[in-house]
Amino acid sequence: MKRPVLTLTRSKQLSALCWAVVLFFGALANWFPVKDLPNPLRTAVVGLLLVAAVVIILTTLGVWVEKGDERSAENERRTNSTLFTLVFLAMGALLVWMKNGQTLILGRSELLVAFGCVCLAQDILFLLYERFGA
Amino acid sequence: MLETKIKELRLARGMDQATLAALVGVRRETIGRLEKGQYNPSLKLAMDIAKVFDRTVEEVFTFREEP
Numbered sequence: 776m777k778r779p780v781l782t783l784t785r786s787k788q789l790s791a792l793c794w795a796v797v798l799f800f801g802a803l804a805n806w807f808p809v810k811d812l813p814n815p816l817r818t819a820v821v822g823l824l825l826v827a828a829v830v831i832i833l834t835t836l837g838v839w840v841e842k843g844d845e846r847s848a849e850n851e852r853r854t855n856s857t858l859f860t861l862v863f864l865a866m867g868a869l870l871v872w873m874k875n876g877q878t879l880i881l882g883r884s885e886l887l888v889a890f891g892c893v894c895l896a897q898d899i900l901f902l903l904y905e906r907f908g909a
Numbered sequence: 910m911l912e913t914k915i916k917e918l919r920l921a922r923g924m925d926q927a928t929l930a931a932l933v934g935v936r937r938e939t940i941g942r943l944e945k946g947q948y949n950p951s952l953k954l955a956m957d958i959a960k961v962f963d964r965t966v967e968e969v970f971t972f973r974e975e976p
Contacts, residue, residue, distance in 0.1 A: 782937075783936060783938075841936060843936075845939075845950075845951050845954060846935065846938075846948060847936065847939075905938070
């Protein structure tokens with residue numbers, strides 16, 4: 776039987792790293808837009824982001840990743856539960872912080888950063904449960 | 910606290926963690942956690958592991974009262 780290339784833990788670590796890369800450049804783009812970078816640097820950044828995107832897609836789809844088991848299923852459940860609680864608390868904090876009549880507008884890049892934060896948090900939480908959970 | 914004889918039984922059969930993991934359908938890391946007593950298996954997994962070693966569940970897993 777052919778063994779998968781990546782363990783589940785390793786795939787989550789890779790995914791977390793790639794999301795961190797996406798978030799780093801996403802946040803950096805606020806001060807240094809990619810289109811204003813010199814060509815070689817722009818090519819390198821775009822190339823790195825493309826590689827990160829491919830790795831994220833492959834690890835999310837579970838390509839070449841070992842199959843999960845009862846322990847990973849339980850850790851996945853705990854991760855999603857904790858993540859929901861955190862998002863719930865963040866939304867509550869936002870409701871308290873925002874004044875009446877105030878609107879929240881998220882541009883495409885901000886939405887990508889927000890989505891990336893949730894995905895990165897999910898990977899990190901899963902890895903923490905794998906490492907320290909019973 | 911859960912104590913197991915998995916490592917002892919596994920080594921007596923010259924088996925590595927990956928082989929045992931494949932036999933019972935879990936990841937190698939899960940076997941590692943089980944051996945260290947850091948994971949409580951489901952009843953099915955406990956029975957599958959006991960079956961591999963041709964033992965009863967009670968012979969492989971014991972619960973020790975914490976002081």
